[in-house]
Amino acid sequence: MSDLQGREYLSDRLEGTERLLGEAVAEELSLLVGLGEIPPISTVMICGDLYEYPDCRKPGGTGPVEAVFLSLSRVSEEVIAVLGNHDSLASTTILPAKIVVLNGNVVKTNFGLRVGGLGGIIGDPKRHNRWDEHAFVRHMELCIQKRPHTLMLHEGPEDTDGSREGNPVITQSLEKGFSGLTLFGHKHWPDSPLIDIGNGQALNLDARVVVVAPDVDANSATIKCPL
Structure with missing residues (x-):
């Protein structure tokens, strides 16, 4: 999932207690x-x-x-997460061990998948x-050199065939150096979010939740239920 920027507004909730969309x-x-x-x-x-x-007063709140x-x-x-350009973590927060925030490193999931990730976007480092x-x-390619099966980014590649926005520099790097699956958000692609890129694939998750479940008939993974 990625880019679930919103709040849940219910009539029976007190003002100021609206949950973030991800909590819902x-x-x-x-x-x-x-x-x-x-x-x-x-x-x-x-x-x-x-x-x-809390009041959704403007798009792109940071917090x-x-x-x-x-x-x-x-x-x-x-x-397992990477931070977007609107995310922050309180400096005093100690997250449980089962929550991992990646920023250039690679971890192995409970089911053996090697996952690397890099948060943020390309832009003015002062922001x-x-x-x-x-x-x-450089940091993305160092991460790729650790041979993850899946690479998690916030900002991702462009889809040149479909004329959909992304970062061409990231596109070029993935095309020449990564054969796994790249997950990313930041720019919304309204349809056909899965593309081939170089020897790998990339899946746009902006404003999406995608559930991947075993296919009991084919004994393989299948996108089961996009929400």
């Missing part, structure tokens, strides 16, 4: 598991931008996202969660 999604996922619509959740993977101001991480950790065995272009590409 955690409750919905728990309900789907309970109903048997999806299997128990092993790993939640988040590609950033989960915050919105803390621990509440979403903690909510999702209660419905899954582990949470929140932004890198200069050279530093971003």
